Amino acid sequence: MATVSQKSKFGDVFWPIVAWIIALIFFFPIFWLIFTSFKTDADAVKPEFLFSFTPTLENYLNMTENYDYWRFAVNSVITSSFATLFALVVGVPAAYAMAFNPSRHTKDILMWMLSxxxxxxxxxxxPMTFLTKNFLGIFDTHFLVILVLCLINLPIVIWMLFTYFKEIPKEIIEASKMDGVTTWGEIKDILIPLAWGGVASTALLTFIFCWNEAYWTVRLTTTEAATLSKLIEGNRAPEGLFFGRLSAVSTAAVGPIIVLGWFCQKQLVRGLTFGAVK
Amino acid sequence: MSKRTLPRLLQTPAVILLLLWMLVPLSMTLYFSFIRYVLNSLRKPEWTTPALSNWRGFGNYEYVLYNAKDFWFAVQNSVFIVSSILILTVILGLALAMLVNRSFPGRGIVRVLLISPFFIMPAVNAVLWINMILDPVLGLNGIAVSGINEIVAGLKNFPVIGAFFSMWPEIVPMSFRATQTSAYAVIIMVTWQWTPFAVLIFMTSLQSEDESQKEAAILDGANAWSRFRNLTVPHLARPIAIVVMIQSIFHLSLYAEIEIVSRGNGNKNLPYLIGEFTSNNIGAASATGIFAVILANIVAIFLLRMVGKNMMD
Structure with missing residues (x-):
C-alpha cells in the first residue's frame, strides 16, 4: 500500500479522515450508552437535554437498590472464571496431546469437536431443562452454569490451544529429552514458558465469551445463579422509562469486558477462526 | 505405559465430556419428537409425562410442517436475517479493512474504536439499540425525525423558499417494533456488532498479502481496480469463507436479540419458535429442534466443504 499511497497526496488526507469518521460512527452507540448513564431518568427522554444536562452519578449509586447489580455481577464473575478455569484444565492436556503426539485420528477428533x-x-x-430440573436438581445453580459455559467453550479452547502448541518447535523438546531432562523439568522449564502466552490469551478470550453468553445463562437460571445477561434481558424497559438507570447498569455490565477485549484483539482472530487465520 | 497410552488418556476427559454434551440432550430431543408430550393437558393428563405409550411416529413433524403456521415463517426469517447480516458484514468489513490497512495518525485508536462493539453482550446490544437509538419517540431515531420536522416547519414561514418547503410532508419516524421492521432492527444491531469481527479478520489477512507481487503489478502498469480484482480478491477468498462460516454458526442460533426486540410481535426465527413451543408442546418443540439441527448441518457441511480442508494447515 505504501507505494500506492505515496502517489496521491489527496488520498493520504482523505481516506484517514473517512476511517476516523466511520470509527466514530461505530463507537457512537457505546458512547451514547455511557453518556446517557449520567443523565437522570427524566432528563434522558427529553430532547432539550440531548447534549446539555447536569451530569449525575445517581444512576451508578443506586445500581444496587434498583437492580441488585452486584449479586448478578458476582455471579457473572464466579461462573465465567470457573468455567474458564475448568475449560483450561480439561483443554490444556487434550490440546497438548493432540499437538505433540498426533495420531491419525487427531484431525477427525478436532473436526468433530468443532461440529x-x-x-x-x-x-x-x-432436555436440558428437564434433566437439570427434574432429574439432577441442579437447575439455577452456579455449578450448572459453570458446567454449561465450560462445555460450550471447550471446542474453541482446544482449537486455540492446539494452534498455539503446534507452533512450539518439537525439536526443542526432543533436544531436552536427549539432555536427560525429566518430564516434569520439561514441562516446567520448556513448555510453560513457551506456551504461557497462548494459554493466557485463550483464557482471556474464553472469559469474554462466558461473560457475554446469553442463551443458557438466561434459560437455565431464575434467581440464584442468574448472570448479568439475565439481569439486562429481564429489564429491557419497553416503555423507555428508565433510560438513565438502564444505561448505567448496562455500562457497568459491558465496561470491564470491552477493556479486556481491547487487550486481546489479535487473539480474537485466532480464537474465533479456530486458528485458520493468523 | 506404552507410548500411545498417555496422549490418549490426556484427551479422554475432553472427548467424553463433549460426547455426553452432544449425545444425551440430543437423543432426548429425538425421543421427545416422536411422542405426544405436553406440559399441561386437562383432557389428556397421560400426555404430560414422557412415555413410549404416547408414541406418535412422525406426527409431531407433520404437525410442525403442515399445521403450525409459524414454522415456515420462522425458517424464512432465520434465513433472511442470517443472509442479510452476512452480506452486510462482509461488504462493510472488506471496505473498512481496506480503509484501515494503511498507516495514518491515530490508526491504533481507530482500530480500538472499531472493534469495541464486538465485546458488547447481546442483551445490552439489543436494549441499547431498540430503546435508546431506534425508538420512534424517545430514541435518537424519533428525536432526529422530529428535529427535521421542526426545521421544515420553521422554513415554511420564510418568503420564496417557504412555498417550496410547504410542499414537504411531515416525516413519520420508522417504528422498529412491528413484525417485519423488528427483523430489520435485529439485522442492524447484529451487523453493528459483527462487522468489527469481519474487519479484524480481513485486516489480519490483508497484512499477510504479498507486497512484492503488488509492486510487480504496479510496474507492469496494472491499475488499482485490476490489482484489487486479480490479487486482493483471490487472497481474501478464504477469510471471506471463514467469516461466513463462523457467523452462520452464531447467527442461526440468534436468540437474545429476537427475545428483547420482538417479544410478542410475531417476528421469530427457529430458536425463538422452539422457545415458544417449549412453554407447552414439547413434542412440537423437539420436532422443530430436529429441523433446526438439520438446517444447521446442511449449512455446516456446505461451509466446511468450502473451508474445512485447509483449516488444519
Missing part, C-alpha cells in the same frame, strides 16, 4: 459447536442450542433446550 459440536454447530449444534443449535435451542434444539436441546427442553
Amino acid at each position: 459440536t459447536k454447530m449444534l443449535p442450542a435451542a434444539a436441546v433446550l427442553y
